[in-house]
Amino acid sequence: MSTLVLVRHAQATPFEAETDRLSSLGVRQAEALATHWTTTGVDFDEVYSGTLERQRRTAEVVADAMMAAGRPWPTTTADTGFDEYDGDGIFGVLAGELERVDDRFGELSGAARDARGTAEQNRHFQRMVEYVADRWMRGEITDPMVEAWPQFCGRVDAAIDRVLAAGGGRRVVLFTSGGVIGRTLQRVLRAPDETSLALNWRIKNASMTHLTFSGRRVSLDTFNITAHLEQDGIDTFR
Numbered sequence: 001m002s003t004l005v006l007v008r009h010a011q012a013t014p015f016e017a018e019t020d021r022l023s024s025l026g027v028r029q030a031e032a033l034a035t036h037w038t039t040t041g042v043d044f045d046e047v048y049s050g051t052l053e054r055q056r057r058t059a060e061v062v063a064d065a066m067m068a069a070g071r072p073w074p075t076t077t078a079d080t081g082f083d084e085y086d087g088d089g090i091f092g093v094l095a096g097e098l099e100r101v102d103d104r105f106g107e108l109s110g111a112a113r114d115a116r117g118t119a120e121q122n123r124h125f126q127r128m129v130e131y132v133a134d135r136w137m138r139g140e141i142t143d144p145m146v147e148a149w150p151q152f153c154g155r156v157d158a159a160i161d162r163v164l165a166a167g168g169g170r171r172v173v174l175f176t177s178g179g180v181i182g183r184t185l186q187r188v189l190r191a192p193d194e195t196s197l198a199l200n201w202r203i204k205n206a207s208m209t210h211l212t213f214s215g216r217r218v219s220l221d222t223f224n225i226t227a228h229l230e231q232d233g234i235d236t237f238r
Contacts, residue, residue, distance in 0.1 A: 001168065001213070002170040002212065002213050003170075003171045003172065003210060003211070003212055003213075004173075004174065004210075004212075004213060004218075005044075005173040005208055005211075006174050006176065006180075006184065006209040007058070007175045007176070007208055008177060008203050008206065008207050009052075009054040009055045009057075009058040009175060010022050010029040010033075010058045010061070010205050010206040011029060011236055012054040014125075020052055020054050021053050022053075022054055022057045022058065022061070025234065025236065026054070026057075027061055028234050029229055029234055030058045030061035030065070030206060031061060031062075032228050032229050033062055033206050033208075033228055033229075034062045034065030034066050034069070035065065035228070036228035037062075038065070038071055043071065043072055044073070044171050044173045045074065045171050045172065046077070046163075046166075046170060046172045046173075047063070047075070047077065047172075047173050047175075048078075048172065048173070048174045049078050049079075049174065049176065050078065050080070050081075050082035050084065050176050050180070051078045051079070051080050051082075051083055052083050052084060055084075055176055055177060058175050076175075080155075081155050081158055082156070082159050082176040082180055083176075083177075083180075084176070084177035084180060085147060085152045085179045086152075089143065089145060089146030089147065090136050090146060091132060094136055094142075094143055094146055095132045097141060098135060104131070105128070105131055111124045111127070112124040112125045133197055134197065137149045137194070137196070152183070156183045157187065160187075164213050164216060165215075168214055178201075179197075179200050181200070181203055181209055182195075182197060182198075182203065183196045188218045188220055199223075203224055204226050204229075204236065205229075205236050206228075207226045207229075208226075208228075209223050209225070
């Protein structure tokens, strides 16, 4: 049997001008993950990541910390198949179109804008994001320039299959994003599409989800583990 560890990237900067990078807390989270693996003696045979900055940088911080501690660390293979769904397209292009025709979304969007910089910012933003993502997943809002749900699923599935098909007896880690992890688990559990997004909204920064696999047979062992962060008091929801 082989093991695939799915790691959601560490905390990024969603409310800043440059969103695709790690925050200072995100760097600490990645370092805490490396410390956990160092102290528990975990090694990997293969390392993968998406090509987005927040994904690659999480992998880099972990790699640097592991090698500084004298632990072996394979070269990371970056693959666009593990990139997150097109957030800019969905929450920019599609959301803009939706706001013009959907009064309910207009209310959610307005509330999110009004809450910017307040303690309620995350809650209102999440409500807006969940609403538009659900419409995107159902194919109710589309644009030729935005990757559709079936294309996203096909891309992720093909990338995961490339990892699974490479043979047994391996320990593999993948640094990716919540949408990719949610889709992968939905597929493993043979659950409906709605499950993918429902899982995505619960996946924490720098969390670990463990799968075991042999060929195309894949099982879920653990989900959304953050004990390595909580013990240092740096756990965050998203």
